[in-house]
Amino acid sequence: MSKKPKGLAVLQGKCPQCHQGDLFTHGAYNLRNFTKVNEHCSHCGVRFEREPRFFDGAMYISYALSVGLFLVSAFIIYMLFHPVSENVYLIAIISEVFLLYPLMFRYSRIFYLYIFGGLKFQPELEEKENN
Numbered sequence: 187m188s189k190k191p192k193g194l195a196v197l198q199g200k201c202p203q204c205h206q207g208d209l210f211t212h213g214a215y216n217l218r219n220f221t222k223v224n225e226h227c228s229h230c231g232v233r234f235e236r237e238p239r240f241f242d243g244a245m246y247i248s249y250a251l252s253v254g255l256f257l258v259s260a261f262i263i264y265m266l267f268h269p270v271s272e273n274v275y276l277i278a279i280i281s282e283v284f285l286l287y288p289l290m291f292r293y294s295r296i297f298y299l300y301i302f303g304g305l306k307f308q309p310e311l312e313e314k315e316n317n
């Protein structure tokens with residue numbers, strides 16, 4: 187089995203410990219279920235919610251991502267279209283937040299788990315086959 191780079195595991199929302207099991211139960215644009223996190227990793231069995239209400243802290247990451255998105259968008263609009271009315275900024279940013287919300291929600295949880303979850307990648311778990 188090939189070794190998956192950490193960046194790819196983060197991008198795909200995989201378990202920090204084995205880079206195989208999925209953190210989320212459904213796809214990002216399954217609007218009913220995109221927030222649902224698996225209780226345990228299906229591959230190595232580690233518990234994703236490290237302690238009760240663990241993922242509440244992901245709010246801070248979500249906030250940082252939103253501010254980053256806001257700044258980058260405003261900069262791009264300014265560089266490409268200046269001068270435009272404030273409404274253009276407003277509409278662009280509101281639509282981005284709306285469209286990207288599922289991704290922002292999920293990546294804030296993924297980043298939070300990778301940074302504060304206290305889970306170290308264990309390559310021997312990655313190679314273990316499910317059978």
Ligand SMILES: [Zn+2]
Pocket residue numbers: 201202203204205206207227228229230231232
């Ligand atoms: Zn795992």
